[in-house]
Amino acid sequence: MAWVIFLLVLGVMGALVWASASIRSGVYLKALCEARTEERKVALTFDDGPDEEMTPRVLALLRRYRAQATFFVVGDKVRQHPELVQRILADGHTLGNHTLSHNPLATLYSVSRYHDELFWGGDVVERLTGRRMRLFRPPFGVTNPPIARAVKALGLTCIGWSVRSLDTTRLGRERVLRRIEKGLKPGAVVLLHDRLPESDRLLEEVLKLLERENYKAVTVDELFAIEAYEK
Ligand SMILES: [Zn+2]
Numbered sequence: 001m002a003w004v005i006f007l008l009v010l011g012v013m014g015a016l017v018w019a020s021a022s023i024r025s026g027v028y029l030k031a032l033c034e035a036r037t038e039e040r041k042v043a044l045t046f047d048d049g050p051d052e053e054m055t056p057r058v059l060a061l062l063r064r065y066r067a068q069a070t071f072f073v074v075g076d077k078v079r080q081h082p083e084l085v086q087r088i089l090a091d092g093h094t095l096g097n098h099t100l101s102h103n104p105l106a107t108l109y110s111v112s113r114y115h116d117e118l119f120w121g122g123d124v125v126e127r128l129t130g131r132r133m134r135l136f137r138p139p140f141g142v143t144n145p146p147i148a149r150a151v152k153a154l155g156l157t158c159i160g161w162s163v164r165s166l167d168t169t170r171l172g173r174e175r176v177l178r179r180i181e182k183g184l185k186p187g188a189v190v191l192l193h194d195r196l197p198e199s200d201r202l203l204e205e206v207l208k209l210l211e212r213e214n215y216k217a218v219t220v221d222e223l224f225a226i227e228a229y230e231k
Pocket of ligand 1: 098102140
């Protein structure tokens with residue numbers, strides 16, 4: 001009998017971890033992960049910037065390949081590099097909220113504390129650009145009941161992904177690229193980062209792949225036909 005209870009507890013715990021960690025589960029917070037479309041459009045998304053070294057290179061590549069993207073920025077880094085955020089906007093890309101501090105412990109925060117993370121993360125960008133962001137990407141892809149309540153209170157739309165490139169792991173560029181190639185389809189949302197030593201080299205390969213396969217890279221708001229900022 002004891003082992004039955006043990007297995008049950010294990011199963012419930014597993015389900016809870018999965019619901020928190022898998023953005024595609026949508027258990028706590030519904031996230032837009034993939035658009036329903038037949039057009040060959042995909043959204044490239046860059047988390048964790050702006051980064052002094054990589055963001056300018058990423059922007060240059062996007063311009064060269066005439067691709068649009070979405071940058072989920074960290075408020076503290078926006079404060080350090082406001083000029084990069086201006087450049088992202090000037091190039092026609094979209095900005096989204098990736099919290100103020102990107103603290104791993106934020107997943108344990110109360111509703112009001114997470115609310116502050118989102119509010120002040122957005123406030124930095126609003127003061128700088130006059131735009132109040134509506135799109136949110138949860139750090140580490142983690143959602144839970146307090147996060148869901150804070151996101152709803154601020155009226156933000158949660159953006160997930162359909163292709164987790166694993167570019168932050170030690171997988172290596174070739175295998176990361178193959179994962180992206182495998183997940184490529186109309187309406188796909190690709191998770192990337194503009195803060196890694198190889199972010200630019202990987203992006204160039206991805207852009208060549210999109211060109212070869214005749215895909216157009218658009219912002220997430222265009223892909224899902226939603227508003228990126230408050231009116
Ligand atoms: Zn992140």
